[in-house]
Amino acid sequence: MSKKTVDATIPTIPLTARFQRWFGRNLIRVYMVLAFTYLFIPVAYTFAFSFNDSGKSNLIWKGFTLDNWKNPCGAPEVCTALANSIKIGLLATIFSTILGTMIAFAIGRHKFKGRSTSNLLIFLPMATPEIVLGASLLSLFLVFKINPGFWPTVIAHVMFCISFVVVTVKARIASLDPRLEQAAMDLYANEFQTFRRVTLPLVAPGIAGAALLAFSLSFDDFIITNFNSGTVTTFPKFVYTAAARGIPAQANVIGSGMFFLALAIVIAGQFVNRRKAR
């Protein structure tokens, strides 16, 4: 805004000086555009090559086609892997959200002995490198003669998602205005009613956010999954194995599809929030 008025009032400044001035003022915006470009280059590349008429190895641009999008399951195993990832993701999300929300309420709402130890136990899995989490869990499964596979992977995912759920829900609980619950109590709601009618609806967006986070963490996890999944293929595992001999374009279709789907969910969520706020 201010830039325009400056330009209009001092038209005699030479172009280079004007550019320098503009640049100085917008340096941080230029920087922002560059940072976003860096973030989106591989996303754009993945999207572009989902239209590649590539045949087996999707390395060189060979021509535009919609076939990959029409038949995303065309490459062997791509959709089995995707289905596994979704199943594991959903199960891990449900369990970790329930367990994590309970812990968040305990830590966020109650004062009790061992609270700081509890906080530490939640922090530790996040401070442990994934490879250690994955490797140690696999060792345990091997000791108990449990074969790595579908359920061990679900367990592994629940384990590393819990902490993230707790942190997210706890933040939401901390930002609640305690007067709202006091008001409910003043209006003769008992503890359970207050919780169900006031506290829970207010914390719900935090829980939903935590569930989305858990799902995306689980869906995108490779390291821990690679240790505990045995012969079960998930989508990231499929990509990793296929990377050596060339990833089929269908994987790009699924990656791009997930991108747009998630973006749509986020934008719809914002829209709903804004309408509610009105």
Added chain:
Amino acid sequence: MGKIRTPYLLLLPGFLFLFTFFILPIVNLAQTSTQTPIAGGDTGQYEQTLRFANYLDAFLENREQFGRSFLYALIATVLALMISYPLAYAIAFKSGKYKNFLLVLVVAPFFTSFLLRTVAWKQILGEEGFVVPTLRTIGIISESTTLTSTAFAVVMGMTYNFLPFMTLPLYASIDRIDPRTLEASGDLYANAFTTFRKVTLPLSMPGVVAGTLLTFIPAAGDYVNAAILGSPNTKMIGNVIESRYFKIVDYPTAAALSFTLMAAILILVTLYIRKAGTEELV
């Protein structure tokens, strides 16, 4: 009576789970790390002999990879901080009504599988990509120089993959800064640089600490970037642990390495938090 028990009842299922599938495995890992192969046994059969020298052997044999892991992770963390700080600052203070939209854009690349994006980098930087021929034509790199299978590619990939982990906590703490404190600093004749050094940076310290930890920890244990973008000369400790487990079936060494990695990270993190002086993390 019931009130005292409530928090414990709420904690019980989750903590039971974490105890069984996080604490117990770590304890078991410690136990595995001092085992030795059974004499005359098959590959993958080990017995407990409390051989603590496993740690020394494992470390000495792989100190190069250890050093590399921490060096790469450090460089990637510093680069990510340098890219993310202005980005988070711009989103918090300069983006007006597009704030939420830009925040979504920071997270958005996450939704395309990170492995797909890493492989995309491999192809972008590879011989068939557009970057290498362009740089060669301009003469920035020589005809024989490649970008993939180098330390550069690994560090670049790590910086890229952990960037949102840096940006989000930074944004969260920069966004909380009251712009009036910055104005006040300017009113008191501080120039832009002094304002940044004396006001903005100290106030955003919790974000800097959280962001650097969230980047450094996974980066130090990462092996995917090194596996896809690197070469045998850029192997990190994660690659060694992975191959000990799956290819060589040498569980004790893998366990000793995992433990050393975890201990090293915990020590570094503790020192760092002490030095940075933030207790807000937990």
